[in-house]
Amino acid sequence: MRTRMPSPPPSSSRTARRCRAVLGAGASLLCCGLLLGGPAVTGAVAAPARTGHEEGARGELVSAEKLYTLASAQAVAAELGRAGFDGAVARHGVAGYRLVYWTVDPHGRPTLASGLLVLPLDGERRLRTVSFAHGTGVHRNDSPSMSGPGTFLSAPVVAHAAAGAATVAPDYLGMGTGPGPHPWMDVPSETTASLDLLRAARAFVPRTGHALERTVQVTGFSQGASAALGLGRALQAGEDHWFRLGALAPVSGAYDFGGTELPALLAGRLDPKSGVVYAAYTLVAFNRLQPVYDRPGEVFRAPYDQSVEALFDGAHTGEQLMRGTPDTLGELLTAHGRELLAHPAGPLAAALRATDAVCRDWAPHAPTRLYMATGDEQAVTDNTAGCRKALRASGVDVPVVDLGPVDHHGSRHLGSNVAATTRIVRWFAGLRER
Incomplete structure (x- = not known):
């Protein structure tokens, strides 16, 4: 049961620098x-x-x-x-x-x-x-x-x-x-x-x-x-x-993740980078359990449609996630992706109802x-x-x-x-x- 995971790599982003500044050994x-x-x-x-x-x-x-x-x-x-x-x-x-x-x-x-x-x-x-x-x-x-x-x-x-x-x-x-x-x-x-x-x-x-x-x-x-x-x-x-x-x-x-948190995220009421990460995590994580989308390109803009899912595989660090995602929702989401979060329907709506209960x-x-x-x-x-x-x-x-x-x-x-x-x-x- 001795499991060693990789330590986070260095990053030059302002967010990562702020985070690293408060990390102890x-x-x-x-x-x-x-x-x-x-x-x-x-x-x-x-x-x-x-x-x-x-x-x-x-x-x-x-x-x-x-x-x-x-x-x-x-x-x-x-x-x-x-x-x-x-x-x-x-x-x-x-x-x-x-x-x-x-x-x-x-x-x-x-x-x-x-x-x-x-x-x-x-x-x-x-x-x-x-x-x-x-x-x-x-x-x-x-x-x-x-x-x-x-x-x-x-x-x-x-x-x-x-x-x-x-x-x-x-x-x-x-x-x-x-x-x-x-x-x-x-x-x-x-x-x-x-x-x-x-x-x-x-x-x-x-x-x-x-x-x-x-x-x-x-x-x-x-x-x-x-x-x-x-x-x-x-x-x-x-x-x-x-x-x-x-x-x-x-x-x-x-x-009330679907009824309160996601609308606040889309309205810009959250910390901007947190909003980007939570939007990506929502779509990727719920899609693993329910058919939310068929292809990443339906909900994520290029080039993130090629990389975002892998960032949530359990092997990538928070710093890698910060570096691998954009700073704004507009850069991350397609119009369809934003619409899904704004007005969840089908399997996503059903999953959110369970979360929100x-x-x-x-x-x-x-x-x-x-x-x-x-x-x-x-x-x-x-x-x-x-x-x-x-x-x-x-x-x-x-x-x-x-x-x-x-x-x-x-x-x-x-x-x-x-x-x-x-x-x-x-x-x-x-x-x-x-």
Whole structure:
């Protein structure tokens, strides 16, 4: 299970220079909503549960690999600070593991996936259980189990564990060590990958002398905010016989992706480069699951029709994606491509309806808060307002926590993850918020 991915190549573009300026050695960073992957984290195989390649049941543990140990709360605080997060939440040292497990792909076929599990070193025997779903990435390394503890991707997971919780974070399908392309914004497969990681963690944790509580506190950022709502809904519906929903705290999600986020993108309300990347990712990713277009040239202008699909193959870095895409939607999209995003029809419309259903027709019974940042340049805040309205229509009035104009390396979107993590860790742990 030792997988090494290429480090991002140098770039002369202004966007890439801005992103590189805040990268630490071996770090990853969300920039324009996409991660610039660093080197993979590897360790010794700790507990293989199955040999060979026969298919296993959903959630069956295949292997567990110890990635790192931070022996004290002080060591954890230093790593969190390195990633720009508040180290004051740390109460324990932690150990991180990569779990590989069986799950299902978007068509219900068995497949493998990986994810991160971080445990407090000196916590109680029975541990609180937290699930964190990460934001958008394009390279396989842009996932929690492939990132060190002092990175933007893994810091929320480490923070929750250092506060005393067994914390899992799915890499998602096609990310980490999992096969195939990543089905971006496919909430059903994000949900199954998240639920099955919890099952794999429950099988592994007793080997460390711990056990998991039944209730799961669920959170996630950006793309992961929708994934968190999908998991919360599945837990409440009893899709697992053991785990139950304990709390729900999504952060800065594009919950109404087709009805709110895409119109904002086309209207120029997002960061321009983010809008280009999200438009391309939407068409490419959804076309892999549904017949959105027959040829790239139908939706992408030359020369990008020859290269854009390959940029989302899991082997290209965020920097390569930034360099390989234009700066404006007009340079990227044909008239037909823009029309598809403006007025989705057919299979694309059907897929977006499933993605956009995360807040509709259900009411969380567990304590729930929606977190957002004023002036978010990537996930427009109308998404959060719409989610609250939909949940209210189902009978629950969920509070919205406005974090204000928070900033992380020039991005309020990224800043919301940093600021919300501290608040959510304390809320989940029952500590008083600042």
